[in-house]
Amino acid sequence: MNSFFIMALHQYGYPALWAIVFIAALGAPISGNLLLYAAGAFAAFDDFNLLVLFIVAVSAAVMGDGVSYLIGWKLGNPLLVWFEKKRRWRFVSPIALARGRLYFRKRAAWAIFLSRFFIVVLGGPINWLAGAERYPYRRFLLWDVSGQILGAIIPLGVGYVFAASWSEAESIFGALSSVGLAFLAALLVSLALVRKIRARRRVSVVGGNGVLQLEMAQGVDEDGLPAPGDPLSGNTLLEEEQACENEGPVGKTTRPTLLILISRSGGGHTNLAQALQDELGAFCNVLIRDPQSALVERSYTLLSRRFVKVLTWQFSLTDNKIASWSLQSLLALQGRKQIARLLDEIQPQLIITTHALVSYSAARANEQSARRVPLVFQLTDLERLHMTWFVEKHADAYLAPTREIFAQALAQGIAKDHLYLTGRPVRSQFLAPATCTREDALAAWD
Amino acid sequence: MSERAKLSYLCVLLLLALALVGLSIANALQAVNAFQQERNATKAGDVDTIRPWMTIHVISHVYHIPEDYLDSSLQMAKANPLHRATLYEIASHKRQPVDQLIRTLKHIILSYRKEHPGSSPSVQLLRPRISNFLAPVSGETKV
Numbered sequence: 001m002n003s004f005f006i007m008a009l010h011q012y013g014y015p016a017l018w019a020i021v022f023i024a025a026l027g028a029p030i031s032g033n034l035l036l037y038a039a040g041a042f043a044a045f046d047d048f049n050l051l052v053l054f055i056v057a058v059s060a061a062v063m064g065d066g067v068s069y070l071i072g073w074k075l076g077n078p079l080l081v082w083f084e085k086k087r088r089w090r091f092v093s094p095i096a097l098a099r100g101r102l103y104f105r106k107r108a109a110w111a112i113f114l115s116r117f118f119i120v121v122l123g124g125p126i127n128w129l130a131g132a133e134r135y136p137y138r139r140f141l142l143w144d145v146s147g148q149i150l151g152a153i154i155p156l157g158v159g160y161v162f163a164a165s166w167s168e169a170e171s172i173f174g175a176l177s178s179v180g181l182a183f184l185a186a187l188l189v190s191l192a193l194v195r196k197i198r199a200r201r202r203v204s205v206v207g208g209n210g211v212l213q214l215e216m217a218q219g220v221d222e223d224g225l226p227a228p229g230d231p232l233s234g235n236t237l238l239e240e241e242q243a244c245e246n247e248g249p250v251g252k253t254t255r256p257t258l259l260i261l262i263s264r265s266g267g268g269h270t271n272l273a274q275a276l277q278d279e280l281g282a283f284c285n286v287l288i289r290d291p292q293s294a295l296v297e298r299s300y301t302l303l304s305r306r307f308v309k310v311l312t313w314q315f316s317l318t319d320n321k322i323a324s325w326s327l328q329s330l331l332a333l334q335g336r337k338q339i340a341r342l343l344d345e346i347q348p349q350l351i352i353t354t355h356a357l358v359s360y361s362a363a364r365a366n367e368q369s370a371r372r373v374p375l376v377f378q379l380t381d382l383e384r385l386h387m388t389w390f391v392e393k394h395a396d397a398y399l400a401p402t403r404e405i406f407a408q409a410l411a412q413g414i415a416k417d418h419l420y421l422t423g424r425p426v427r428s429q430f431l432a433p434a435t436c437t438r439e440d441a442l443a444a445w446d
Numbered sequence: 447m448s449e450r451a452k453l454s455y456l457c458v459l460l461l462l463a464l465a466l467v468g469l470s471i472a473n474a475l476q477a478v479n480a481f482q483q484e485r486n487a488t489k490a491g492d493v494d495t496i497r498p499w500m501t502i503h504v505i506s507h508v509y510h511i512p513e514d515y516l517d518s519s520l521q522m523a524k525a526n527p528l529h530r531a532t533l534y535e536i537a538s539h540k541r542q543p544v545d546q547l548i549r550t551l552k553h554i555i556l557s558y559r560k561e562h563p564g565s566s567p568s569v570q571l572l573r574p575r576i577s578n579f580l581a582p583v584s585g586e587t588k589v
Contacts, residue, residue, distance in 0.1 A: 169481055183467055
């Protein structure tokens with residue numbers, strides 16, 4: 001196979017190199033790298049120009065990676081969801097698969113960069129996974145191009161320098177890549193083992209109380225997935241399951257910490273946050289915070305009391321993609337820092353936001369945080385949402401209170417597997433049985 | 447699967463991964479060793495280092511044999527498109543195994559060296575050292 005490619009390189013020159021490197025970058029089981037070593041060696045004997053080789057190699061690899069990313073974007077996500085929902089493989093549980101996805105999201109930049117020149121064999125699958133995970137293309141491109149520049153310089157340079165012995169030099173780099181891959185595998189297995197041992201210790205400390213009892217009470221299945229009928233799980237909310245596994249610094253107990261971000265510019269949003277607190281407070285430390293400055297609240301109060309028309313005008317003016325994006329970007333300038341500070345201070349295991357105006361800032365702050373936390377948008381309105389909710393389309397979950405909102409979110413491009421029809425939580429006092437008769441209540445009003 | 451079984455499964459996986467690390471390190475060391483040997487042999491002009499990917503131009507460059515000599519020995523005209531082809535292509539064009547072509551080339555190179563002593567890269571590498579070594583001796587003779 002390799003001799004065929006080398007022959008093709010020699011016969012057809014740069015176009016052959018471009019085509020082979022492009023196909024290899026798509027994830028085909030052929031070694032584009034080997035060809036670059038050979039091309040570097042031929043360049044040493046004046047058969048090729050090293051600079052042209054570099055340009056051809058980088059452009060072909062970046063194009064191939066882009067197409068591979070696009071394939072992942074189009075086909076990968078439904079496939080991953082299909083794997084996650086049902087137990088397709090005996091040894092890989094949906095929860096492990098989902099945990100892997102979360103892990104990839106955290107380390108995607110490094111994975112993309114290193115797989116371009118060090119562990120080249122993982123390049124194709126990582127492109128595909130980045131697309132499936134909706135990793136932002138601009139960032140993908142940045143890491144891809146940086147990695148591919150090294151990925152072209154190393155083999156071309158080694159081939160050029162060691163010319164007649166390029167194939168032996170290539171086998172050294174191949175062997176080093178295998179060492180890296182084996183080391184990575186050992187590291188991942190060690191981490192999994194350490195996590196398992198720690199979990200066992202924690203279980204033995206907690207004993208029959210705490211988290212375990214709670215999971216039993218909620219009907220958690222053997223994989224730790226919430227059973228159907230759970231108030232927050234029309235679908236699987238893995239992030240919450242993960243949140244329940246971790247310990248938060250607040251309270252120093254086994255209870256996870258959940259941060260609800262609100263904006264006081266709207267009583268309904270705050271009520272919804274309190275309803276969630278009532279619902280989840282039984283097994284989580286729920287903290288409600290408004291990251292916006294007091295000025296926002298004061299302005300809103302003034303407008304809503306004295307200049308309602310201005311507020312209505314502002315609402316309808318920003319209810320389109322461009323204006324809502326501009327508004328969110330502006331708010332994020334300050335809001336992002338405030339939320340980042342809150343995340344550092346509280347270190348929650350899950351973030352829920354009930355207000356559109358903090359949703360985008362929360363996503364940006366979370367993205368830049370060293371420890372990314374699952375982010376959930378609790379959509380508030382019942383009939384139609386303002387477009388500011390849809391500026392951020394990559395939250396981990398969107399909780400839609402009604403079918404109308406579910407349909408609108410879907411139409412606005414929110415991935416179906418991230419969208420959950422949950423109904424709208426109400427505060428616990430509405431669910432508690434009445435302590436007085438209707439007549440008494442009416443009399444109390446008088 | 448019980449927790450204990452999962453733990454043992456992970457331990458076995460870890461052992462396998464560590465074994466893989468060991469094997470790949472050994473493989474890397476072997477590759478370094480093979481590279482050093484190959485590089486020294488190529489520098490010394492050892493004809494055993496001829497590879498099927500090489501072209502006549504490359505062979506001429508590495509083993510210090512004039513291209514014309516190789517072309518005429520292989521009965522190829524310089525204008526022939528095969529002149530810039532790899533040994534794979536030449537062998538397939540001549541309908542003979544590539545190993546046989548490599549053997550023929552080895553003979554050609556060795557016979558050229560016999561005809562032109564001192565054309566071997568190893569001799570060319572050693573020549574300055576030999577002359578350095580001989581320099582004081584010739585000086586003494588003059589004195």
